[in-house]
Amino acid sequence: MELTTIWFLIVGVLLIGYFVLDGFDFGVGMALPLLGKDDTDRRVIINTIGPVWDLNETWLIVAGACLFAAFPEWYATMFSGFYLALLVILLALILRGVSFEYRHQGKGREWTRWFDQFIFWGSVVPPLLWGTAFANLIQGLPISRMDNGGWLFEGTLLTLLNPYGLLGGITLTLLCFTHGLVFIALKTEGDMRQRARSLARTVGLVTIVVAAAFLVWTIVQHLENPTLPLIIACAAIAAVALAAGWIANAVGRDGWAFTGNAVAIGFALLAIFSALFPNLMISTLGDAESMSIAGAASSQKTLELMTWVAVFTMPLVLAYQAWTYWVFRKRISRDAIPAGAH
Amino acid sequence: MNEILDPLALARWQFGLTTLYHFIFVPLTIGLSLLVAILQTVWVRTGNAKYLRLTRLFGKIFLINFAMGVVTGIVQEFQFGMNWSNYSRFVGDIFGAPLAMEGLIAFFFEATFIGLWIFGWDKLPKKIHVLTIWFVWIGTVFSAYFILAANAFMQNPVGFELNEERGRVELQSIGDVLLNPVALTQFPHTLFASIMFAGVVMVAVAAWHLQRGQFVDEMRTTLRFGAWTNILAFIGVGLTGHELGMVMTQTQPMKMAAAEALYDSASGADASFSVFSLGTPDGAHEIFSIRIPYLLSFLSNGTFNGSVEGIRDLQAEYEAMYCGGADSLLTCPTDGQFAPIIWVTYWAFRWMIGLGALAALVSAVGLWITRKNIDLPKWVWKVAIWSAPLPMLASLVGWIFTEMGRQPWIVFGVMTTEQGVSPGVPGWAVLVSLAAFTIVYGALAVVEFKLIAKAAKEGPPELESSDSGDGEPDHRQFATVY
Numbered sequence: 147m148e149l150t151t152i153w154f155l156i157v158g159v160l161l162i163g164y165f166v167l168d169g170f171d172f173g174v175g176m177a178l179p180l181l182g183k184d185d186t187d188r189r190v191i192i193n194t195i196g197p198v199w200d201l202n203e204t205w206l207i208v209a210g211a212c213l214f215a216a217f218p219e220w221y222a223t224m225f226s227g228f229y230l231a232l233l234v235i236l237l238a239l240i241l242r243g244v245s246f247e248y249r250h251q252g253k254g255r256e257w258t259r260w261f262d263q264f265i266f267w268g269s270v271v272p273p274l275l276w277g278t279a280f281a282n283l284i285q286g287l288p289i290s291r292m293d294n295g296g297w298l299f300e301g302t303l304l305t306l307l308n309p310y311g312l313l314g315g316i317t318l319t320l321l322c323f324t325h326g327l328v329f330i331a332l333k334t335e336g337d338m339r340q341r342a343r344s345l346a347r348t349v350g351l352v353t354i355v356v357a358a359a360f361l362v363w364t365i366v367q368h369l370e371n372p373t374l375p376l377i378i379a380c381a382a383i384a385a386v387a388l389a390a391g392w393i394a395n396a397v398g399r400d401g402w403a404f405t406g407n408a409v410a411i412g413f414a415l416l417a418i419f420s421a422l423f424p425n426l427m428i429s430t431l432g433d434a435e436s437m438s439i440a441g442a443a444s445s446q447k448t449l450e451l452m453t454w455v456a457v458f459t460m461p462l463v464l465a466y467q468a469w470t471y472w473v474f475r476k477r478i479s480r481d482a483i484p485a486g487a488h
Numbered sequence: 489m490n491e492i493l494d495p496l497a498l499a500r501w502q503f504g505l506t507t508l509y510h511f512i513f514v515p516l517t518i519g520l521s522l523l524v525a526i527l528q529t530v531w532v533r534t535g536n537a538k539y540l541r542l543t544r545l546f547g548k549i550f551l552i553n554f555a556m557g558v559v560t561g562i563v564q565e566f567q568f569g570m571n572w573s574n575y576s577r578f579v580g581d582i583f584g585a586p587l588a589m590e591g592l593i594a595f596f597f598e599a600t601f602i603g604l605w606i607f608g609w610d611k612l613p614k615k616i617h618v619l620t621i622w623f624v625w626i627g628t629v630f631s632a633y634f635i636l637a638a639n640a641f642m643q644n645p646v647g648f649e650l651n652e653e654r655g656r657v658e659l660q661s662i663g664d665v666l667l668n669p670v671a672l673t674q675f676p677h678t679l680f681a682s683i684m685f686a687g688v689v690m691v692a693v694a695a696w697h698l699q700r701g702q703f704v705d706e707m708r709t710t711l712r713f714g715a716w717t718n719i720l721a722f723i724g725v726g727l728t729g730h731e732l733g734m735v736m737t738q739t740q741p742m743k744m745a746a747a748e749a750l751y752d753s754a755s756g757a758d759a760s761f762s763v764f765s766l767g768t769p770d771g772a773h774e775i776f777s778i779r780i781p782y783l784l785s786f787l788s789n790g791t792f793n794g795s796v797e798g799i800r801d802l803q804a805e806y807e808a809m810y811c812g813g814a815d816s817l818l819t820c821p822t823d824g825q826f827a828p829i830i831w832v833t834y835w836a837f838r839w840m841i842g843l844g845a846l847a848a849l850v851s852a853v854g855l856w857i858t859r860k861n862i863d864l865p866k867w868v869w870k871v872a873i874w875s876a877p878l879p880m881l882a883s884l885v886g887w888i889f890t891e892m893g894r895q896p897w898i899v900f901g902v903m904t905t906e907q908g909v910s911p912g913v914p915g916w917a918v919l920v921s922l923a924a925f926t927i928v929y930g931a932l933a934v935v936e937f938k939l940i941a942k943a944a945k946e947g948p949p950e951l952e953s954s955d956s957g958d959g960e961p962d963h964r965q966f967a968t969v970y
Contacts, residue, residue: 244555244556248555445581448581470603
């Protein structure tokens with residue numbers, strides 16, 4: 147396999163890691179105002195992701211850096227092209243990130259409420275915009291080749307806000323929401339667990355309908371695409387996993403429900419990457435304008451070096467991150483929250 | 489109106505603002521994680537609860553600050569693509585590699601172990617738990633190295649070759665990139681400066697309480713620990729700064745000339761260091777100055793009889809090198825000027841040294857006058873408290889010097905800053921993001937400062953005994969409080 151293809155896969159894996167992992171803590175953030183009846187509830191909810199949200203978000207930073215190193219053209223064109231969308235994502239991530247640390251440091255209800263708001267909106271906005279951006283990537287965008295060999299995005303923020311793009315955004319947001327609810331059910335006890343489960347049943351149904359619509363629309367758009375069989379296969383696995391996750395949640399098998407959702411998010415993204423392959427950005431201005439994986443990649447030497455780094459570090463990363471999840475495997479209950487520790 | 493919406497100028501302001509802001513928090517993260525790790529280690533080894541309480545106090549300050557370092561770091565990574573996409577395309581093959589290595593090797597590691605440290609008090613054995621904060625520190629140090637190696641490529645590009653066809657630089661030797669002499673000297677210099685900052689924060693917190701006669705035992709320990717840290721780190725800053733100055737003279741002679749506002753080449757006694765100088769408005773002629781002979785020669789070359797090139801000679805040299813030949817399209821700045829803004833570099837260089845030295849002086853005097861238990865007048869404590877921002881300001885002006893001194897290049901000798909800006913990003917979009925970052929960062933700066941001040945004023949927390957009744961302090965409380 148070409149090194150460029152391998153790096154397409156590595157970046158894909160990092161992005162899947164990001165959306166599966168940060169995905170559930172986005173969902174937990176969305177659930178905060180809905181499931182958190184009082185301060186202790188909200189502390190329980192936040193503590194389910196307390197030890198891990200930061201390392202989950204790191205997957206984005208690493209994915210971004212690897213994308214920069216392996217596909218500088220993609221990094222440059224996409225990030226300057228999606229300028230305002232990315233700005234909003236960054237602001238959301240900033241406010242969300244500080245809120246976990248700051249909400250309990252100040253005095254007074256007003257203070258805490260502000261930061262809870264930031265956690266909620268900071269959890270809704272990123273998946274919404276990322277989903278929109280990814281859907282647009284495979285739908286095609288007005289990008290053209292420049293004289294100096296690079297690519298230029300010629301649209302605006304409004305270019306991204308089309309029905310298919312927005313449906314992609316809503317789909318990813320809902321997937322994260324369900325994922326977060328199931329995670330809360332998995333990590334808590336008693337009343338909170340029951341409430342999370344029952345909300346996950348309702349939200350899960352909506353998610354299944356919306357996600358199915360999005361995946362069907364994706365397939366229809368790519369009927370001519372040589373990778374169609376792969377898109378259909380990934381979409382089918384995602385759909386089955388999502389449905390299985392819903393059933394597992396309904397019968398009270400939290401672990402299986404969470405696994406089902408994780409697989410669904412992973413394969414939904416794989417369907418998107420399949421639709422993209424062998425391009426990184428599909429141009430609506432003509433096939434010759436599209437950015438191919440090979441055309442946007444770094445030199446062979448850089449890719450070789452980065453492959454070695456990835457081969458040595460990724461198993462280690464997975465090992466210590468898995469250990470972290472193991473250390474914090476216990477369920478969290480209201481009793482574990484000392485009075486005054488909000 | 490067009491001038492206000494110039495994407496290049498706005499992108500430069502945004503980069504300067506977001507980078508300096510990021511650089512307030514990162515040094516404190518690097519320095520304070522080390523000091524907290526030391527405090528916790530002392531507690532684990534001695535069992536003295538005083539050190540546990542100090543660990544908890546400074547751990548809290550560390551975490552408030554850490555959050556800001558992380559979130560402002562995300563902006564750093566993405567704005568290369570947002571505002572500097574031509575630069576990113578051009579150098580991605582090389583510049584991206586250390587960033588990706590930072591992520592894979594250092595950042596994952598740091599982010600994982602910080603979670604384990606914060607929430608792992610009651611879940612990990614004491615000796616394993618203290619390792620997690622050491623791992624956090626090691627992560628920050630590696631992280632700093634990779635970022636400085638990436639920056640060093642901009643200061644002194646090595647290990648690359650130009651691919652004309654693709655219009656980019658390509659990696660030749662990762663060894664050269666990672667062992668760039670600028671990175672090797674910049675790294676310890678930055679590391680020591682960061683530790684200084686953390687030391688002075690401890691001194692300030694201690695002084696605040698000692699002035700009020702609270703927590704006297706804990707705070708005397710803190711004061712002396714912080715002051716010693718600060719002084720030892722300052723020695724490191726000075727020695728490495730000298731090395732860095734010599735590397736800089738070799739690799740970026742214009743920066744050294746600009747640091748000294750040296751227009752004409754000089755050697756020996758004439759290569760003097762001006763402590764203070766006033767010049768004509770255009771900066772080319774001096775009206776008054778206080779000078780130390782030979783010192784500039786020593787700073788730049790390590791000997792007293794070396795010579796230092798001046799701005800005029802270098803300008804002529806660069807014009808011949810970059811503006812006449814076949815490469816001119818790639819490298820000649822449009823206005824043909826190869827010197828940075830002299831008054832900025834001149835004063836930033838002096839403030840960097842002066843503020844750092846002042847911080848160390850306060851600590852040295854403080855150590856001397858607090859060696860016995862004596863009552864000190866209030867103003868003495870006030871001085872100690874107000875010394876807290878000195879190393880931070882020194883670091884900030886140090887970075888202003890480093891980055892402004894690199895101008896007009898974005899990659900020295902290879903690409904100019906104006907060539908690196910994103911095509912196709914309208915000025916108003918950059919203005920919107922500049923305004924948004926200014927507002928959000930400004931508000932968060934107030935919040936962060938208030939929270940740190942509040943945590944500092946609360947002082948070291950009381951420890952409740954655990955339910956098991958073995959007299960051990962209850963660690964569980966940390967797990968949910970942070």
